Every structure is written in structure tokens, then in C-alpha cells.
Amino acid sequence: MKCNGLLGGRAWLLVVSAAALIASLTLVSSPAGAPRATAAVLTPVSAPATIADKDKVYLKDGRVLEGKITKELDGYVWLLQDSNGITHEEFLKPGDIEKVVRAGDGGGAVKPADDTKTDTKAADKPKPPAGGAPRAAILTMEEMVGIQMAAKPLKDAIPLLEKDGVNVVVLKVKSGGGMLLEIQRISDVIHNEYKQRFRTVAWIESAISAAAMSSHCLEEIYFMPNGNYGACTGWSGSLVAVKGRELERVLLDMEKISARGNHPKEIMRAMQISGRDEVLTELAIEPPSGKLSADIDPATGKVTWYQDHSGKYILNPVANIDILTFNAPDAEKFMFSRGTAATKEELTKLMGYQEIEWVGKPKNGYAWPVSDAEEMQIKWRAEITEAQARLNEYFQKYGVAVQTAQSMQTKSDRAVWVAKARGHLDFLRQLAKRFPNIGLMVGINDDWFKEQEDMLRQLLR
Amino acid sequence: MGKINGRWLATLTLATLASVAGTYGSALAGAPAMPRAAITMVDEDTLIFKDGKVVTGKILKEDATTIKFKGSVGGIEFEADYKKDDILEIKRAKVDPKGEKPKPADTKPADDKSKAPAAKEEPVAPSEGGVKYYTMELSGHFGWDISQTPIRDCMKEAVKGGADYVIVIMNNDWSQGPKELSEDRKPEDAAFDELFRAEDMDDIFSTDLRSYDKPPKVVFWVKRAMGGGAFLPLVCPTMYFSSDGKLGGIGNLTKLFGGTGDEVVRQKQYSLRLKHAEGIANTGGYSIQLLRAMAIPEFVLTVAYPNGDPVLYERMPEGPGEFLLTDDGMEANSDTAKALEAGEGNDVLTLTAKLAQDLRVSKGTVDDIDQLKFELGISRSGVEVKSRAKQIMEGWSKGLEQAMRDLRRLRGEANAIQLGGDFTQRTRARGQKKQILQKMQGILKKYGEVFGEERRLGMDSDLQREIDLLDHDQTLDLQQQRRKK
Incomplete structure (x- = not known):
């Protein structure tokens, strides 16, 4: 059995590769050598064809969000979005907004977000999805990817979340990585199942290696103050790197997953391979290397990424260390995260809500109510840990x-x-x-x- | 934040900023007469917020985290609750605005001043009914004597006792070898990977606090915080040093794996570890550059104090006002044996009391608990919560030491049991051995956290396998006996 791992953290365990996973992925052309690329990913979060009757908010990071503006105040915009019948409200800051095009403007009337006036409904609260505060649940994704942190319990939790009338799912991640094979599975469950049903966000305490790669399909990522995210280099045995064609496949897979989450592909590449020129020979792969830099437009705040060192801010290497892992301040500064929250109350605000109804019951040792879906995750982890140990x-x-x-x-x-x-x-x-x-x-x-x-x-x- | 709305706050801010500006102007002009604004400053309590807002009035009530405040705007009075975290400075009225009793700060006995640094006024902490504080000392080997279970027990006791402050004296043993033969480690010795044991404990001083209705403020007092012990104080925003205090011993991050494996994978390992450590510094609000200088021998860091406050530069010094903290440790820059022996190495950063204070890591240097209480503003109002911390920590250490001795002894006893003889003797021997192995499992359950959960489970499983084999042999033996009959 071939073993490849992406395990981070303290455990030097051999982990199992997913030859099957890799084989199942469609190969696309190998990465072009274009080192300069902008972070502007133009894929809309939801892009129904009938745009004329919807408000459109153009973001500085290139995204275009559509829906109904329910409230505006001092440049802040509350946008109610509908995705396959599931509505969720997005809170947008003035600094993130390029322009707003309103339904009925005929697509021509463009109004800068900062010019938006407080309308007569300004005093209203952001409109919750179902007439009240949105119902949210926190699901913890912890320990080893592929063992404790897995697609199965996540998928099994969906009916429980639906039974509880949950609109918003917060995936709180604390994992040092694990099996390569589970990345695509988790990504598929989150992208194809969760994002279709719920407003799904990541709340990162620690997402190292496979844990970061599994969470990367989420657009909306928040950090805890001690949060970290990255270090996605694949390896096995005594710190031997995944190389050659197998590595090229993983790099390509992660470009696809980056696109799912509207993240510039340059970021993940810098998390996977180092920026030293010789790394390409060592790993037997095509350029570019994992060098990473960025510019931040002082006027708009827009971040432009470069897979080289031509940007003002060098992100890889940092402090003589040659693989990218974000900490909370940098993730926020470079708009990879949408903010840093230590508590669920802070997270509520960052998500643009005044109030959230957290589903579940109080549980000792937990700083949030524990829902049935979360109980399922806790039970899964306890049982599989026991099974693995025994x-x-x-x-x-x-x-x-x-x-x-x-x-x-x-x-x-x-x-x-x-x-x-x-x-x-x-x-x-x-x-x-x-x-x-x-x-x-x-x-x-x-x-x-x-x-x-x-x-x-x-x-x- | 306060219960007053934004418009009120804006008005209030403008009004009070004007007052402060007036005071500043008068002082700069050297005006000896007390202007109106200055009277306000003296007669009223003033809260200066981190966002620049200033409110004046009267502090009605306060505890470790909040202040209930009464003020007025345009003759209309308001009351508001403020979080202390949002407040930069509290200036207390020297004379109570309503002519009530002088506040405790004004009744400081003269002999108290002799203990305090010269010309330094004691800050005043909440004092309604006394300020309760609890102390615990973390001594012994980090990750071993200093472990999550006894610390959590102490914290529970502190909270139960209603402590406003928990003072954690960090004084971990940095020697190496068994206790009876231990010797001091070399200055360049480091133990960055004790980070993960620190992460088993740091929640107790950070996120866990939020689960309490009235969370105490944790204050670290650093005597020796080396190796994994360096990370714990960094999770708390408030830290003091003793005169000979040291924090460091984590400067081997990029040497952890030697030449094992591929460089790119080693870099991954360094990266994830560094960001875990930076997360701790972020939680406590400390500079991640300082942390990098403590952890990475190749990291270059210089400090200057242009306006009194430290400014850090990731390069060598470029002028007379700049001071090198760490060089790149390469070739000629590598610390010499003499420099290391003299404690003057600069490949990695070790914080001393003075440096920590200069770099604004430490809020001050104190050498006894009274000085620390003074710094915290509780030298008179402070009431010590009855603490069993010493017993709890020592009980754990002694219990752990005994447990390790017992594990060795029990292992020897189990191995010495002969499973021969007749059926009755074999049955008895297996029973004895099983009992010993189960005792070992019990010890591991109680103290196994020092090995880490994964290893503890593995050790427990190994013992269980031995027990299963004994059960199996006994079943087989019994069958054979029955067959014989």
C-alpha cells in the first residue's frame, strides 16, 4: 500500500494516500508559467441569469454578489441572497464594495456604495432569513483529517441541521492535517451539500495541511485570534515530500478547490511548495515555485497577488521560513479571512448579524450551544479515536x-x-x-x- | 460597550475632548492656576478609551472587567456600563465629586510608599468589598509537574473563591536530567516543541475564562519561563518579571529536524509550528516579531526607541539609536562559546526583566508579591483568596513521581510472576498479574496526560492486550482442565 501523508502537527505518523482519489480527478493542462496574477476572481457566488430584477454588489476583490438589498447604512450593505431556495444575508463593508447596481437601474446606473444614503428602513435590523434571527449551528471539525475529521459525519449531520431549521453553519476547524484522500471528500460535501443548503462559513482555530485544503472551498473564512491556516506540503515517512506527477496532480486539484472558494490559486501553491528556485528540481515539477507576494491598493483595499516577489508585501518566505501559513492578523490584512473573532458573539457581528439564534443545548466545556448535529461530530470523534487506539x-x-x-x-x-x-x-x-x-x-x-x-x-x- | 447610543457618545466625546485639550494646553503653558478643565479632571473620574473617546463623571461601581459609570451631557445625566478592555486609562477623582469619603487611593499609608518605586502612584483597582486575588506557582518540569489537570483545579478554586485576579508565578525548572543529578542547561539549549504541551494548557488562561460568569484577570509573574514555559505567559496580556526573570529557551525551531527528509517538508514543519506559536502571542497581544526572534536563529531583529516606545526592524542596526536584538547567527555572527557562557548570545532572543520591560512585554519588575500587588493597584484593597494551590501543585508532582515509580515497580512485579505450577497456581498467578496490569491502567488514566493523549491511549492498549492474552490463556486452561476431568 502506498502511503502519502499531509499530516501536520506533532504526530509523525504514516498516513495513507488516496490513489483512488487522485485517479478520479480530471487532469487539466499543467500550470502556466505566468507569475503575475490578480486575485480578482470573477466568478459570482451565485449567478442566476435574470440579473435585471436583482441588486448587484460589485466587490473590490472581483466578486459580484446578487440579491436583494435589505438595508444600507453609512455605506454598509445587507444583501439577501437566494441560492437554490436557501436564503442567507451577506453583510458587506464599505471598504469591500466597488459599486452597487440596483434592480431597475437597467444595468447602467452605477452608484458607489459609499454614496448610498440611509434609507427609510435604516433603523430596521438586518432581515433574517425566515422572519426572525437566523438559526445557526457550530460544527467542530477536529483532529486528524480522514479519521476524526471526515466527510461522513459531516454529511450525516445534514438531516439533523435541517430538522433544527438551521440557516447558518459555522465549521470550526482545529486540526493538524491528515490523509490526502479525505480532502476531496470533505470539500465535495461542503461545496455540493452544505453550501447549497446553508450559509456555510469556516471559523479557523488551526487548519494545517489537509485541514486547510479541506476547508479551502469555503469563500467565507474567519479566524480566531490564535488561528493558523496553511503548511499544506504533502509528505510521508521520514519527512519525504510528495514529488513529481503525483504532486502535480495535487497542485492541480487544489487549484480547482481554490476556485470553489474564490481564493487566488497563488495562495494555496505557496502553502504547498516552497519559494526556493531549486525546489522545482527537488520536487520534479514545473514552475512556478511557491514564492508569494501581494500589493494592497491603498485606495480600494484590493489585494493583488503575485507568484513571485514583485509585490510590496512578501508572504513566502517569511522570517526565513519558506512555506506559507497564515496567522490571524495576516489573513485579515490580506483579505484571506473576513475577520477575526474570539467568541461566537464577535463572529455574529462579523457575519453581519445583530443577533443569531444558536441551535442546541449548553454543554460543559463548550462556549456555544451544542446541537444534535454537533453531538454527532463529538460522538464520531470519540468512537473512532477509541477504535483507532484499540x-x-x-x-x-x-x-x-x-x-x-x-x-x-x-x-x-x-x-x-x-x-x-x-x-x-x-x-x-x-x-x-x-x-x-x-x-x-x-x-x-x-x-x-x-x-x-x-x-x-x-x-x- | 455603553448603553448610550452613538449620537450621545459623539456629543460626549466632543465635550470631553475639549476638556482634555484644555488641560493639556494649560499644562504646556505652565499655568500655575488650576483652570476649569483641570478642576474637572481632579473632581471627576475620567475614562480614556482606546479609540480616543473620553468621558468624565463618576464611577459608580466596578469589577475586574466592567465599569458602571455616571456622567452628564448638556445637563442630562446618563449611566453606562463599559468594558475595561475598551479603556486605555482610568483617571480617578482625587476628591469625590459629591464630597463623600476620600477614595482608598488617597488614604495610602506613608510606609506603603517606601516599598513602591519612587514617585510612582499606585494604580487603583476595583475595591468594593476588597479585591480578591489568588496565587498559584507553576514550578518543576514543564509538561510534567506543570500540567493541565492541577492548573485547571487551581483555576476552578480561584473562580469558586470569587477571585478578581489570578496571579500565576511562572518558575519552571530548566535543568536537565533526573532530579537528584540535575544540572542547569546550557544557554543555547532550547525546547521549542514543548509548545504543544503548552497548547494543552493555554486555554485555561484564555478561552476557558470566557465560560465563567465573572472571569478573573490573569496576571503572569515571570521568574523563569523557559522552553514550553515561555509560551504560557504569552497567552495573557498582563505580565510582570522578577529582577532575574527570564523568558525564552525556544530558539531551536529551525534546527528541530536536523537534516532529516526533504527541506521543503522541514520548512512545512517549521511554518506550522511558528504559526501555532504566533497564535499564542496574538492571543496575548505580543509582537510576533519578538516571538520569531526567540524561536528562529536566522531571524534578524533590531529595536529603536524613537519616542520612548520600541520600534522593531527586521534588519541589522543602521544608526546609533538602534540596538541589535538578534543577528542571523550565520558564520561570523554565530554566538561564540564565551558569549553564550556570559549570557550575551544574540542568535536567539531571551527576554530578561529589563529587556522585557523596554520592549513593553513586561509591565514592570517586581520582586515580591507586595510589589506586584502595588503595581496592580491592590496593595491595600487586595484580599487573598484562600488557596490550596500549593497543595494541589505539590500533590500532583508528588503523585506523579510516585506514579512513575509505581509503574516501574508494578512492571517488574508483573514480569516476575511465573505462570507455571498446577492449574490453581496458574489461575492465581494470572489473576495476580491481571490485577497488577489493571492497577497500571488506573495510574495511566490519572497521570497519562503528561505523555500526551495519543501515547497514553497506546500504552493503555498495550496493557489491555496483555490482559486479553491472560484471559485467553485462562479460558484455554480451564477447557483443558474440564476435558481432563
């Missing part, structure tokens, strides 16, 4: 039962131990079914179980 015990129980059966002289004695072995094998099967990545890590799959069944049957002859 794996050797389970294998030993099975192995000892098999050995004992093999040592028995009579068929009836063997049958007793074969029955015990089958019990332990069933347990392993259930475990692999519930936690497929654990099965993958230790190489137990359908074929292995079939071999074991055959062997046990032989013992009964």
Missing part, C-alpha cells in the same frame, strides 16, 4: 482465536475457537464498515475478509 487489541483477539483454533486437535474444539474468531472478525468488519479509512489504513477490505472466512471454513473441515 485496533491492535481487536486484531490480537482475532489472531489469538485463530491460532488457538489451529492448535486444537478435535473438530469440536476447533469449532469453539472458530466461533470465537468469527465473532472477532465480525467486530472488525463492523469497524471497517463504520470507519472505512481505518480499514484502509490497516489494509482490511472485502478481499481480506473473504480470505479470512475461507480460512475459518477450512479449519472446520
Whole structure:
């Protein structure tokens, strides 16, 4: 089994690669060598064809948001957006807005956001999606990607969130990374399922390596004051880097995921590979390297990114360290994050709400109410952690039962131990079914179980 | 913030800014007579906010985090609650505006002044019913004697006792080797990776505080904060040093992995670790440049004090008013043995009391608890919360030491058990061994956090596997006995 990891943090564990994942991704042309690129990603968050009857807000980062302006005050705009029947309200700061085009303006009447006057509804609160304060839930995504932080519990939580009438999901991330194979799965669940149903935002305490790559499909990212995000270099074994064609595939995959989140691809590349020129030879990949710099337009605040050092601010390397990881102040300064919040109350404000109804019950040790969906995440992590730690015990129980059966002289004695072995094998099967990545890590799959069944049957002859 | 609306605040700010400007003008002109504005300053409490706003009036009530304030605008009185975090400075009325009793600040006994730095007025902290403070000392080996369970227990006790301040004396053991043979580490020794043990504890002094109805203000008093111990004080905005205090011992970040593996992966490891550490500094509000100078031998940092406040430059000094903090440590710049022995190395930064104060990391240098109380403004109003911190911390250390001895002893006892003899003897022996292994599991459950959760679970699982094997052998043995009969 081939092992490639993206694990960050303290654990030097071998983690398993996703050959299947990589194979399943469509290759596009290799990255062009154009070193200068602007951060302006013109893909709208939602782009229905009938734009004439919607207000449009052009942002300085290049995005165009459409919907209904529900409130304006001193240049701040509250925009109610509709995505597949799910509405959410976006709070936009004057400094982020390039211009506003109102429904009925015929597309021609352009009015700078700063000129917007307080209308008669100015005293109203931002309009919540369903006539009251929006209902929000915090889901924690923690520990190792592919084990504790996985797509499955996230997907399983959707019905619970819908049952609770949740409009806003905050994915609070605290993970040092993990398996490459899980990145695309998590990204798909977030992009295809969550973003279609809920206003989904990331709240980053620590998103290192695979955790950052899994969260990268989200446009709306907030940091905690101690937050960090990046260091996405793939490796395995004794700090050996993923190289060559396999690395090119991962780089391309992350360009696609960057596009999902409307993040300039240059940022993720600087998180994945270093900016030293020789790194291209070492890693056997095409240019550009992971050099990164940026300019901030003093008038508009717009950030322009460069995959070289031609910008005013050098982001990679920093302090002689040659892989990009954002801290909270830099993420905010360069508009990668939309702000820094230490508490859910601060986050509420940053998201543009006066008030949020947080779904769930108080729970000891948690600074926010814990919803049923979050309980599911907590339970998943506890169970898989236990299963991972006890794996050797389970294998030993099975192995000892098999050995004992093999040592028995009579068929009836063997049958007793074969029955015990089958019990332990069933347990392993259930475990692999519930936690497929654990099965993958230790190489137990359908074929292995079939071999074991055959062997046990032989013992009964 | 206050309960008054924005328009009121704007009016109030303009009015009070005018008052302050008047005071400033008078002072600059050297006018000896007390102008009206100055009388206001003396007679009323003044709050100067971080955003420049100023309000005057009377402090009605205050605790460690908030101030209830009464003022008036255009003759109309208002009351508002303010967060202390939003306030830059509190100027208290020397004479109570309503002619009530003088405030505690004015009743300071003369002998108190002898303890305080010359010409320094004691700040005044909330004093209604006394200001409760709680002290805990973190001593011993970091991550071992200093661990999350006893610290959390102390903090719970402090909160239960209604402490307004929790004073944490950081004094970790920086020696190496077993206790009986321990010797001081070399100045260049470092332990950056104790960061992750620090992260097991730093929440107790930061995010966990928010879960309390009345969170105490945590104050670190640094005697020795080295290795992982350097990170804990950095999570708190308020830090004092003792005269011989030191904070550092984390200067090996870019040497952690030697030449293992590919450079790009080593860089990844450095990057993620640095940002974890910077997160701690961000939480406490400290300069990440200083943290980098403490952690990265190649990082160059210079300081100047153009207006008295430190300004940092990521380059070598370029003028007489600039002082080198750390050079790049390369070739001729590498610290010599003599410089290291003299404590004058500059490849990485170690904060001393003076440097920490100059760099605005430390709010002051104090050598006993009375001085610290004075600095906090609670030398008279401070009431110590009954603390079992010493017992809790020592109890943990002794318990841990005993636990490690017990683990070694029990392991030896388990290994010494012979599983021979007849069925009864074998059964007894297995029972004894199982009991010992279960005792070991119990010890690990209580003290295993010092190994980290992952390793603790692994050790527990290994013991469980031994127990499972004993159970299996016993079952098999029993079957054979029955068959014999």
C-alpha cells in the first residue's frame, strides 16, 4: 500500500494516500508559467441569469454578489441572497464594495456604495432569513483529517441541521492535517451539500495541511485570534515530500478547490511548495515555485497577488521560513479571512448579524450551544479515536482465536475457537464498515475478509 | 460597550475632548492656576478609551472587567456600563465629586510608599468589598509537574473563591536530567516543541475564562519561563518579571529536524509550528516579531526607541539609536562559546526583566508579591483568596513521581510472576498479574496526560492486550482442565 501523508502537527505518523482519489480527478493542462496574477476572481457566488430584477454588489476583490438589498447604512450593505431556495444575508463593508447596481437601474446606473444614503428602513435590523434571527449551528471539525475529521459525519449531520431549521453553519476547524484522500471528500460535501443548503462559513482555530485544503472551498473564512491556516506540503515517512506527477496532480486539484472558494490559486501553491528556485528540481515539477507576494491598493483595499516577489508585501518566505501559513492578523490584512473573532458573539457581528439564534443545548466545556448535529461530530470523534487506539487489541483477539483454533486437535474444539474468531472478525468488519479509512489504513477490505472466512471454513473441515 | 447610543457618545466625546485639550494646553503653558478643565479632571473620574473617546463623571461601581459609570451631557445625566478592555486609562477623582469619603487611593499609608518605586502612584483597582486575588506557582518540569489537570483545579478554586485576579508565578525548572543529578542547561539549549504541551494548557488562561460568569484577570509573574514555559505567559496580556526573570529557551525551531527528509517538508514543519506559536502571542497581544526572534536563529531583529516606545526592524542596526536584538547567527555572527557562557548570545532572543520591560512585554519588575500587588493597584484593597494551590501543585508532582515509580515497580512485579505450577497456581498467578496490569491502567488514566493523549491511549492498549492474552490463556486452561476431568 502506498502511503502519502499531509499530516501536520506533532504526530509523525504514516498516513495513507488516496490513489483512488487522485485517479478520479480530471487532469487539466499543467500550470502556466505566468507569475503575475490578480486575485480578482470573477466568478459570482451565485449567478442566476435574470440579473435585471436583482441588486448587484460589485466587490473590490472581483466578486459580484446578487440579491436583494435589505438595508444600507453609512455605506454598509445587507444583501439577501437566494441560492437554490436557501436564503442567507451577506453583510458587506464599505471598504469591500466597488459599486452597487440596483434592480431597475437597467444595468447602467452605477452608484458607489459609499454614496448610498440611509434609507427609510435604516433603523430596521438586518432581515433574517425566515422572519426572525437566523438559526445557526457550530460544527467542530477536529483532529486528524480522514479519521476524526471526515466527510461522513459531516454529511450525516445534514438531516439533523435541517430538522433544527438551521440557516447558518459555522465549521470550526482545529486540526493538524491528515490523509490526502479525505480532502476531496470533505470539500465535495461542503461545496455540493452544505453550501447549497446553508450559509456555510469556516471559523479557523488551526487548519494545517489537509485541514486547510479541506476547508479551502469555503469563500467565507474567519479566524480566531490564535488561528493558523496553511503548511499544506504533502509528505510521508521520514519527512519525504510528495514529488513529481503525483504532486502535480495535487497542485492541480487544489487549484480547482481554490476556485470553489474564490481564493487566488497563488495562495494555496505557496502553502504547498516552497519559494526556493531549486525546489522545482527537488520536487520534479514545473514552475512556478511557491514564492508569494501581494500589493494592497491603498485606495480600494484590493489585494493583488503575485507568484513571485514583485509585490510590496512578501508572504513566502517569511522570517526565513519558506512555506506559507497564515496567522490571524495576516489573513485579515490580506483579505484571506473576513475577520477575526474570539467568541461566537464577535463572529455574529462579523457575519453581519445583530443577533443569531444558536441551535442546541449548553454543554460543559463548550462556549456555544451544542446541537444534535454537533453531538454527532463529538460522538464520531470519540468512537473512532477509541477504535483507532484499540485496533491492535481487536486484531490480537482475532489472531489469538485463530491460532488457538489451529492448535486444537478435535473438530469440536476447533469449532469453539472458530466461533470465537468469527465473532472477532465480525467486530472488525463492523469497524471497517463504520470507519472505512481505518480499514484502509490497516489494509482490511472485502478481499481480506473473504480470505479470512475461507480460512475459518477450512479449519472446520 | 455603553448603553448610550452613538449620537450621545459623539456629543460626549466632543465635550470631553475639549476638556482634555484644555488641560493639556494649560499644562504646556505652565499655568500655575488650576483652570476649569483641570478642576474637572481632579473632581471627576475620567475614562480614556482606546479609540480616543473620553468621558468624565463618576464611577459608580466596578469589577475586574466592567465599569458602571455616571456622567452628564448638556445637563442630562446618563449611566453606562463599559468594558475595561475598551479603556486605555482610568483617571480617578482625587476628591469625590459629591464630597463623600476620600477614595482608598488617597488614604495610602506613608510606609506603603517606601516599598513602591519612587514617585510612582499606585494604580487603583476595583475595591468594593476588597479585591480578591489568588496565587498559584507553576514550578518543576514543564509538561510534567506543570500540567493541565492541577492548573485547571487551581483555576476552578480561584473562580469558586470569587477571585478578581489570578496571579500565576511562572518558575519552571530548566535543568536537565533526573532530579537528584540535575544540572542547569546550557544557554543555547532550547525546547521549542514543548509548545504543544503548552497548547494543552493555554486555554485555561484564555478561552476557558470566557465560560465563567465573572472571569478573573490573569496576571503572569515571570521568574523563569523557559522552553514550553515561555509560551504560557504569552497567552495573557498582563505580565510582570522578577529582577532575574527570564523568558525564552525556544530558539531551536529551525534546527528541530536536523537534516532529516526533504527541506521543503522541514520548512512545512517549521511554518506550522511558528504559526501555532504566533497564535499564542496574538492571543496575548505580543509582537510576533519578538516571538520569531526567540524561536528562529536566522531571524534578524533590531529595536529603536524613537519616542520612548520600541520600534522593531527586521534588519541589522543602521544608526546609533538602534540596538541589535538578534543577528542571523550565520558564520561570523554565530554566538561564540564565551558569549553564550556570559549570557550575551544574540542568535536567539531571551527576554530578561529589563529587556522585557523596554520592549513593553513586561509591565514592570517586581520582586515580591507586595510589589506586584502595588503595581496592580491592590496593595491595600487586595484580599487573598484562600488557596490550596500549593497543595494541589505539590500533590500532583508528588503523585506523579510516585506514579512513575509505581509503574516501574508494578512492571517488574508483573514480569516476575511465573505462570507455571498446577492449574490453581496458574489461575492465581494470572489473576495476580491481571490485577497488577489493571492497577497500571488506573495510574495511566490519572497521570497519562503528561505523555500526551495519543501515547497514553497506546500504552493503555498495550496493557489491555496483555490482559486479553491472560484471559485467553485462562479460558484455554480451564477447557483443558474440564476435558481432563
